[in-house]
Amino acid sequence: MSLTPVDIDRLAHLARLGLRPDEQTRLCSQLNDFFGIVEKMRAVDTTGIVPLAHPLDVMGEVALRLREDVVSEPNQREANQRSAPAVESGLFLVPKVIE
Numbered sequence: 001m002s003l004t005p006v007d008i009d010r011l012a013h014l015a016r017l018g019l020r021p022d023e024q025t026r027l028c029s030q031l032n033d034f035f036g037i038v039e040k041m042r043a044v045d046t047t048g049i050v051p052l053a054h055p056l057d058v059m060g061e062v063a064l065r066l067r068e069d070v071v072s073e074p075n076q077r078e079a080n081q082r083s084a085p086a087v088e089s090g091l092f093l094v095p096k097v098i099e
Contacts, residue, residue: 003031 008028012019019027077090086093 002035003028 005028008024081087084092
């Protein structure tokens with residue numbers, strides 16, 4: 001698949017982008033390079049290869065090093081809500097926007 005400057009112009013219009021001619025030329029080249037990479041990947045024979053759910057599945061069981069889930073900062077709700085125009089029961093009050 002190869003894009004033409006007309007395709008780039010249409011895409012720019014749909015995306016509401018104002019592109020200069022030099023930007024259109026550069027974008028056309030970059031997108032065509034990208035599509036070239038995709039075509040090379042499609043050309044690879046993957047018959048009989050089972051997709052991995054996760055890249056580490058190929059390594060077997062891997063123990064993840066997770067940190068302990070502990071509170072590391074003090075509760076600063078009151079300090080954070082001091083500048084709020086309206087607070088009730090620890091919640092920010094905002095104007096009703098939906099009826």
